[in-house]
Amino acid sequence: MGKRFYISISVAVTCLVVATGVLAIIIALSVMYAHERSKNLQSLPTSAERSSTSTASTTPSSPKGPWEYYRLPQTLSPVHYNITLWPRLKPNADDLYIFTGNSRVAFRCVSQTDLILIHSNKLNLSMFDGFHAKLKGLAGAAAPTLKKTWLEVPTQYLVVHLNDPLQPGSVYELYTEFVGELLDDLGGFYRSEYFEDGIKKVVATTQMQPTDARKAFPCFDEPAMKAVFHMTLIHPQGTVALSNAMNYDPVNITVNGESLIQTSFEPTEIMSTYLLAFVVCDFAYIGTNPDADVLIRIWARRKATEEGQGKYALETTGHILGFYKNYYNSSYPLKKSDQIALSDFSAGAMENWGLITYRETALLYNPGVSSNGDKEWVAIVISHELAHMWFGNLVTMRWWNDLWLNEGFATYVSYLGADYAEPSWNMKDLIVLNEITDVMAMDASAHSHPLSTKEEEILKPEQINQLFDTITYSKGAAILRMLSDFITETVFSKGLHTYLEEFKYNTTSYKDLWKHLQMAVDKAGISLPHSVEVIMNRWILQMGFPVVTIDTQTGKITQKHFLLDPESVVDRPSEFNYEWFVPVTWIKTGGSEQHQSTTYWLLNKEDTNTELVLGDAEWLVANINMMGFYRVNYDEGNWERLIAKLSSSHQDIPVINRAQIIDDAFSLAKANIANTTLALRTTTFLNKEVEYMPWQTARKNLNYFFHMFGCSEVYGPMKAYIRKQVTPLFLYYKDLTLNWTKMPDKHTDQYNQINAISLACSTGVEGCRELASGWFKEWMNNPAVNNINANLKSTVYCNAIAAGGDEEWDFVWKMYKNATIASEADKLMHALSCTKEPWLLNRYLQYCLDPEKIRKQDVSFTFIYIAQNPIGQPLAWDFIRSNWDYIFNEYGRGSISFGSIIYGLTERFSSEFDYKQLKLFKEEVGARLDSAAAIIEHVLERTKANMNWVALNKKPLSDWLISQTSKIL
Template sequence: MGKGFYISKAVAVTCVVVAIAAVATIIALSVVYAQEKSKNEAISPPTTSPDTTTITPTTPSTPKEPWQRYRLPDSLAPVSYNVTLWPRLKTNADGLYIFSGHSTVVFTCVKETDLILIHSNRLNLTAFEGYHAKLKGLDGATAPSLKNTWLEVPTQYLVIQLSGPLQAGSKYELFTEFVGELADDLGGFYRSEYFEDGVKKVVATTQMQPTDARKAFPCFDEPAMKAVFHMTLIHPQETVALSNAMNYGKFLSQCSNTRFEPTEIMSTYLLAFVVCDFAYIGTKPGAEVLIRIWARRKAIEEGQGNYALEKTGPILSFFENYYNSSYPLTKSDQIALPDFSAGAMENWGLITYRETALLYNPDVSSNGDKEWVATVISHELAHMWFGNLVTMKWWNDLWLNEGFATYVSYLGANYAEPTWKMKDLIVLNEIVGVMAVDALASSHPLSSKEEDIQMPEHISELFDSITYSKVQYYSHYYNLILSSVEYNQWCIICLQTYLEEFKYKNTVYTDLWKHLQMAVDKAGIKLPSSVEVIMNRWILQMGFPVVTIDTKTGKITQKHFLLDPDSVVDRPSEFNYEWFVPITWIKTGVERQQYWLVDKEATNNDMMLNANDWLVANVDMRGFYRVNYDAGNWERLLDIPVINRAQIIDDAFNLARAEMVNTTLALRTTKFLNKEVEYMPWQTARNNLDYYFLMFDRSEVYGPMQAYIKRQVSPLFNYFKDLTLNWTKIPESHTDQYNQVNAISLACSTGVKGCRDLTTGWFREWMKNSTNNKISPNLKSTVYCSAIAAGGVEEWDFAWSMYKNATIASEAEKLMHALSCTKQPWLLNRYLQYCLDPEKIRKQDATITIIYIASNPIGQPLAWDFIRANWNHIFNDYGGGSFSFGGIINGVTKRFSTEFDYKQLLQFKEDNAGQLGSATTALEQALERTKANMNWVAMNKKQVLEWFTSETSSPV
């Protein structure tokens, strides 16, 4: 249960007092900032001092001095910060938005040292008698004088050399005063802009993860450097200030000074503070935890925050029970920001969201929008314990935070919306997609070595699908394998004891294994080895196995699964790419069985079959491995009633790409679709057939392939036409609503009779009366796309106008995607140029818009040319959180399948060496994927063409 909520007291003090104390410094700092902005915000070491070393940047592998290393030394440990920040929501004389502030950090000297390193990035510091900081001793300690100070730009440090050593065990206080730009780069302390009633409004907000707290104030910016934070925000009177903790109150005059209660001990990346003119809805007085949903005033007035408020309380209560731990704070603020780089951020007590992840309007938003809001809220609330209360020691174990939170987010959402059967969607939404990435030779283990993750760009590269999705399987590894309610209870208990032991501390993954082992021992479960030995094989080596079962002999083998069997794996593994594989299986007349494959090969006589029997392994697709069978069992599986049908499709297609089964066998798994109406098989088939479209939509295969899909989807289209009474009703089932979208989308794209007239007719009605959109929210995305693809500039310009005037973020997002569906190259080129104009496409949306355009076969080469022509601008001006460099590379190169494409990628790599940042790994993956695509197309194009041609020429 929660602790209750705190009602703040207002203290009447005028802003003028604060302003007088700061005004002279602020003016000076503003001038300094404007002068230094063009110099990369650096204060270099003075060369006139004989005690100053001239710094030559070095690579992280060859540091010559402590300040050239990207990791903090272990000599100092922060205790608390007292930070005051003053963001300006209007430009200064130089046309800049700035913020100013000062910070005092109390730290303990752990090891004697004469050097202070504290992170500081893009901040200009006030000089005090030639130095940029003031130091004093506490509790009787004497502070040495400052010998020299400077900003070390490559490693983002404020470096302070002392005249003598700090004494181990003593406490000291470091004061700094600074100014920074309140830029629109979506990282650190930044600004977001929006218009309301024709008036431009500016929000000052934050995104600190992973390494941007140092852009707001000097700090020890590593997750293990936890401390208590005392925050004060100075802001205009008409605005509200929010932070992680409750405010004491604000005192009014021409501006306000809002102070906040001290936080719990926490990591810098979880800090958040916002100054805005937002409104909120919240729980009633007396609630155990104060819950507030903040957003633009119009959004709150329209009720767009109601669903989030309705579900936050139940989800929070679910996690309190699940973790057997009260929510440790007095309030949970959740705020929807017009500009935000991620989906959401789990800042303790002040969770920040994109508007699409928090706001929901039942009259306009789809069931998918609603599901997204529920699962994102659940994900972030799960972090309040797993990540915030207990935090990974270093970013190499990011998966401890993100993977577990992604898994339990489905449990929380399932609790809040039990009719959705969210737990059944985990595999389709998360596991299937990440397996495609983890099947590349350029993949990476879940947990990297700490020394391999040093630079900020290394950390950013870890925020990928493997970190977020792969670990879900391990999060519920044992309770799925052992299928025991009793064990389930012990597994939950182990998480509870883990959280209790390490609350407010940092951990490494072996700490979790210890508690899992305790659960196994107490439950009396017999495993083939210890938890640590079993799990290390899954998290310390990349990839996953393919298990091959010969039902004639009972022989079972495992090997590393690679989509391109010719790719070279140059990442060594101490386990020789061998796993402990928990196999769940059923066969004709036999209920679910379990078997551990612990070696490269084994024999299980129970898996031998009679001539007419069948066997299916990896039941419910809950294991992180692929399954191959002997030819006879594959043939029988194609003829049995629907059972694990989605898994059979997914395994067959991926095994075919890996050249382990024939491509025609994979295609044959789709033949039953003309009789299928369930979502899981259809969505799985669609996901896999998308690869065939990527490879062949510009070749002679395209026509027969389209004709085949048209024949298969026609019955589904008619099924939903009847189910919805000629498209006048919404299907009752959550997954039926999704499959209705599949039916219309595939039917229109393949030319099913009546589909295009249906969608263009709906769109035309909307164009005639733009204030009355009667298109079902669930169908908007596919209807908009279909109509714009069939139309021309008139439809495009109308959709653009609706996009620019949309007041609901989810509606804007649907239109943003649909605008990429046009078949007019000049419109796509114009749309690409809009991506570099934040007045047209918000920086947060630029990456996905380019990827949308590249998903269009007409737009893909245009997007690739655009990326190459503008990479320097994108990397330098749209850096930080604005662009996902890895996402752009992956999205734009998915169709690459020729030698010419491969050479272009190599040239791009050469041309932009040293300017790839977090796209480095993505580029290597693109090269590997292109090579695999080239080989696959060469081997399979002829037989794919023949198969589709044969199927479409034969009677149904």
Template sequence: MGKGFYVSKAVALFLLVTAVAALATIIALSVVYSQERAKTLEDPASTSTARPSTTTESTPSTPKEPWHLYRLPDSLSPSTYNVSLHPRLTPNEDSGLYIFTGQSSVEFTCLKETDLILIHSNKLNLTLFDGFHAKLTGLNGAVAPTMKNTFLEVPTQYLVIQLNAPLKAGSTYRLDTEFVGELADDLGGFYRSEYVEDGVKKVVATTQMQPTDARKAFPCFDEPAMKAVFHMTLIHPVGTVALSNGMNYESISVTVDGESLLETSFEPTKIMSTYLLAFIVSEFANISSTPDAKVLIRIWAREKAIKEGQGDYALNKTGPILAFLENYYNSTYPLSKSDQIALPDFGAGAMENWGLITYRETSLLYDPAVSSNGDLEWVATVISHELAHMWFGNLVTMKWWNDLWLNEGFATYVSYLGADLAEPDWNMKDLIVLNEITGVMGVDALASSHPLSSKEEDIQRPEQIGELFDAITYSKGAAVLRMLSHFITEEVFSEGLHTYLDEFQYNTTGYRDLWNHLQMAVDKNGVSLPGTLEDVMNRWILQMGFPVVTINTASGEISQNHFLLNPDSVVDRPSEFDYQWFVHVTWIKNGGAEQKYWLTEKQATNPDVILGTNDWLVANIDMEGFYRVNYDLPNWERLIKKLDSTPQDIPVINRAQIIDDAFNLARARIIDTTLALRTTKFLNKEVEYMPWETATRNLDFFYLMFDRSEVYGPMQAYIRKQVEPLFDYFKNLTLNWTQIPKRHTDQYNQVNAISMACSTGVEGCKELVTGWFKEWMDNPTNNKIVPNLKSTVYCNAIASGGQKEWDFAWTMFQTTTVASEAEKLRRALACTTQPWLLNRYLQYCLDPNKIRKQDASSTIVAIANSPIGQPLAWDFIRANWDRISNYGAGAFSFGSLINGVSKRFYSEFDYKQLRQFKEDNEAQLDWVATSVDQALEKTRANINWVEKNKEDILKWFEAEASSPA
């Protein structure tokens, strides 16, 4: 899956299907079933004379039967599916439901003799064949046994078929089913997306199968290792186009129940997993190209978006990125086409369906007249992420979801290499540090974190799978692979990937298979490691967390310890490695050559790190290693002195790293908080983006803790002193804000300069942005605000204004046809300081006609970002939790929701409220239990930190605010 909004890259899109909801859907569908079934399906058996099937009760706590287990038995192996689906793009007159009808057959081989067939089926109303839910046929001379009983096991989402005699090992069979399903707006399985174009509502039938929702579209063996070939057929209205993984054959005209329709079939897929299936019916338009006369590339979107050129950038960059990846993997793209489609409603950032990649509109479409450079970067990296999956995930797939990081961590890392190829002037290989690594370190420093690779037996239920779609899987996975590629070299890394992909193509693997192939490349090229590659890397993927490496430049001692943001946390997750890592430590002295050392013990001595009196040392060069660095106090002082005098002597990534490490070490009570604050004093001379962005994020924590206390005033005064030179720098660089900075990162830092200047009261800033916004309000059809600055201008102007400004922005949000513009306005609307407007906006989050379901979570989190909005959002979530938790699969990213509303918690009262929320909703928190535990842990750490540091921080800010500039 593409970068999610767990952001999470998160993220659970599919976890809210309860047994009650499943039964309710089946009951609702049965209302229209008898009418719809005869219209598109042959009628092999009359349901009126069928005997009722058995339905089991909810799964017992201790499984007693195979269908009580969440994993399929290893007795059957599918080879081929034939699936025909007919989605209805208008609601049924009687029930008001949108539905689809379908028929499916799957051919499978019996591997072990068995008298039981388990196949996944969820929220489908199945036709009865002579009283049974399916029909079984023997192939190639095999005789199919008769059925004894069939029933739906709702909790484990199975169609259970009990036979009167066993299937024979080595024989092949075919299972046929017919069914009706709801084409719901829940963002999971086969679902509907809606949009309005030229005043007309249009419906798209589309899919999101990952990880466990293919079973909502048709009965299937819905596990990643159960790969097969899929033959797809879609029946759809005239005037619509049908797409699927394979290239379409020419459509034929058919008549169903007097209605003229089209029937489109597709080339059979490659051997692939069910979660990679996609099929879509829409009225979309496309643009296309065929680079090097090899692969057909098409960009699909709303007709208006295509006409406005919003797909041009994606079309221009897909070919070069695809070619780069073919070269990087040394493996040819195996398909004849690459369709990429932008959907109005989509829960994740994107999904790597093989041959038909689905995206949120903001992840694929770009309008240079409206969209910012940040929007452009997002499109480039998400496209690169999804194309990276075409090999790593699609061609070679993890055996089970416990190794999801192999898919997502890898695609996240490689996305920066592909984006760097697409936009070589952006320094994307550096920006991965800010975009992925520093943020996930905050999560992985918690005692409630988890390893990259879990035990297979610990990941069974859909909600357990869903919890893995988080920052650890995506961002830490990327960070660890980046670290690995650096210490064995990118060339050796690429070589190992090629042999890995070549051996396991169209198959499934585990992480040990990757280690084996990388080891072969390491041996071949003579790379020196402190053990086998598996010895080194298992310590990074099989235990959670990371070390803080402490370097004593007086004694030469280098040591490592498990870094915990709250040192009082109890780590109750055992580790076979005792939280000790093999750490590739790198450093430079006085700006000289980089030196390297493998730290394999808890403590060692290396005389190379010993410094002279006036020397300085900085370690973890360019943050290639996934660890934090602490120094002896004299070296900290020398680094601060160097930053104050000639900061450019320290690499720009390490200037950012020094700030980030210092603030996090201070939160962990390893160094004084005032020492961390002193690492920001050089910023009044700094103009580079990475140090400023890092400082901004770390100071944001101070705002969260202190913007309702007496610390706020002196803190504002200090930050205003630091940012005012940056504001003036960009004012001059842009000739009084009339030009756009040329460098990508300068464009980002200009936004920082304006945002911080306005929020801290730098003279002239607020007047500047409110003036721009007023010009737009006076002439709504001519928005002259520079796209890069829109987010900060909109937010500051709405915060400074009242209902008039809010209502204007709301109107613009509702009428824009550019998704990235709507995204900026949607988030900016949360910046108002009027409680009644915020409460109204919160109510809009549960109305999909106002806020799309895919945007509900991030809108609530945006409201919770302010000290006024946070308590309102927290009250809203608690008051509406039942409704929120059943709003629709994929509608809410619960991890980000819990984190967003709780990040200001720093008192015992806050902690008790959060704990009470957990106790009150224990039964509904399966899919978000880890996030709640992390929020509790963070809150406890915040309580301790504020209590210990508040007085010293207040004194420091007061002194600095009153000192000469």
């Protein structure tokens, strides 16, 4: 059992008496709910309905009332909440899962007002003498009487209009009672379901970020409206209740003959509503010693816990918490860190303070079954969420326009924490592949967006939701990594310490962070061309990034806003005219000597630096280890020297820069800045390369060629060229693993082994398909024993399904439905999309609309997996369009990401027909695009760029490939 906190018998009795009264109200509310659900829970009252209280009045149409604005007025400030909730884990007579509850929120009046605006969404509020709430004064304050109350649907408010104004400095308490539905929509207070030993089990859990706390109880649901929360949960016998703070001793209670448990929790630290969490389940846990400074517990389904799937998370959490304590020079702020793996969860994880919620794949790891990649994902996600315990939770962004400050920071330092926990993995390098190169492709669009915008540009919940994208997370991480590099990691860490100390339990904006980093820079005596704020504002207040072009003959260096589509029009203005202050570094070699530069600042659109002239040096490569967020182009002579060096002695160039040369060249070719043949020539050395980063970068970029030409006559030469390049790698790993009987020791070698087999099988390297099919057949013949290497399962499963028919597909489907390890289920789910049979893909698409077959949290991934299959892409696109209304209505409440689906389904679009189909789709769905509205503009731009690129490059690409492969065709 975990550590408990005990209270006196008198306090326990008092709690029981109060609970009995509360329960009587809750029971009455639950009875009422069945009759009210058929109505719109938040239907907008007419003027007459709004006037049905003590004083007749109408709502003026102009000017707007405060309730018509999406931001709360700054007239009230919450102090603390007392919330009691009772989720039902069994359906009622109407087959509905509900929760009932009440809330008392104490708030201070900041400036005189006769209005209380508090968020409430999809809650059926009880009425008291014709009003939706009760109000009383605290600490001697007299509460005004209520004039009228109503629910304002568009802005999601409970509006309380008073007869007299509240007085500044006085504290009041608003009391509400409510009923809500415990839906499976993965937002607010929702339910998750799973089967264990053939028994269906229900979990009541939460996901409040960004604006769904208001679906669980009325609250001031903005990040700056921090308060203390006192939680009480009523739940069935045999279950446990968890929340942000440690629980008091549970109390057994009886209501109408039903034996229940009431669990109350210590008050939380002062925090934002979106970080509140509570769970009712019958999970088990493993944990640290209850007497430890910080109690760590890993919660999961009982069978998962018994199988030891939480052990790695427990071990890693301890290491990473220790790292952050030193990194921030600040102790962990809470007594405990509960982490819980949920069967249904929309995000990867959520940093609720003291109760972090995860997808099972992000927290659970089973050695021998889970892969190396699964293990890395667990470490990275845990590290990301624990980083938030200080940066985001202790100190919080003031408003969602600075979301990048939370998420970009946590993404960057998650690699530092994971590197500390697993020092042999080289995680500080892998951030380049995992975050930076991918986000550069997104940010090179004319429809990208700045990291930080003005508050007034982000108001509605759907606008807030759109910010949870790769720009916010990955670009935010990239520019903070760049900043940490040019001021040094030590100085960066010291600035964070003073920042956290000054603003703990408060909210900030990015300017506060710049101020503290500047203080650390000044103290360290580091010289910069401008202040941290002036430099960094160029990177966060305008979208995009530059391509830096270096002429090694003259030393001329220029910068220009890099766009993948050179014909696109940038209509978003920038006060900086799309110029950046760019920290440029480079390596120059001549003979056996290698010279590494200090940072040179490119402060204008062009400059000349004689140090960039090659002279007697052989070659120059800029942006050492890709620490800067920019692309690099060179004069033709230096490109030729780099390609020659890669062909003769590629190890002389650092491994990250070998990957960077490939990525920059391909990106420049897509933007028509460099020749496509130049980009392809940067891959000719790969038949001698065995490192993961260059191979993975090449694979990602060559995949674009397959998307563009996969159904054309260019496909054959492309396949032959990759087969030629990957064959030595395939044979290298065959020898390294003693004919595939052991696993490579090095973390990145385990990844590159996957590349070797995957590319070899897909391009027809002799012996590869037989190897994969043989492993798979052994498993089919004995389903109880799966001897396929965990790292190779995804590749083997996919190749076997692609080569097989319905027998193989049905076998994998059965294994998927019976899988008890989430990471294994994910691999099987992906493999099902690899079939070449259209009818099986269509059946799989139909399964996506049945939550009993494909969980709502997995629908986005499944659609995208199917679209990655050349045969499945048109099927998935037609299916989505045909079923858009149904999908939007059933899944459009946070269950899936419409933006990621549209982005994934249209990656192959490269024709005029595709472009017209996209425009037609945009017109048809209109407002029902939800969070995909911004993505579809990017996709239209990408499609137009693809059309132009294919027209220009098809012939030269084909000619070059044929010249490289003519001897082997």
